Amino acid sequence: MAKIILIYASMSGNTEEMADAIAAEVREAGEDLTVMEVTDADAADLAGYDGILLGAYTWGDGELPYEFLDFYDDMEGLDLSGTKAAVFGSCDSCYAQVGKAVDILIDRLRELGSDIVQEGLKVELTPSDSDKELCRAFGRNFVNSLVQGTALQQ
């Protein structure tokens, strides 16, 4: 069974709804999932997981939410090689840098050696029913990537 952690920040609940849909699917697949808000999480623990899911809305002018800043800084220097990761977040296309926090976190994870197994999932504001289905598919695909990766190594 793969060990997966999902860490998110959500100010008004949209990214949290995405996290809930993704988490439900990962759990349905029978995987061992830990879910935490970023303010309760310790970046140093990331290396202890096979799979890392990060969720963040975008703030300011294409910036990480302030809740993510310490965690992002604490990621510096971690060795995440051997982990697989994916990133999601709610955004608003009225802004110039749509969902940029998702891209920032993908870059950070890649830089630390994590294998980004799927494109970042950006949802416009509150997830609709079809967006929630995209979130569930995102969770399913993530588990499939992890399980296939494990199988390939055996």
Ligand SMILES: Cc1cc2nc3c(=O)[nH]c(=O)nc-3n(C[C@H](O)[C@H](O)[C@H](O)COP(=O)(O)O)c2cc1C
């Ligand atoms: C002050 C402010 C700045 C924002 N800047 C951006 C931005 O640069 N890019 C973007 O895609 N969304 C931006 N947003 C929109 C939020 O990411 C969006 O409302 C999102 O749904 C919030 O997610 P949450 O409910 O998980 O907190 C901004 C929102 C606020 C209030």
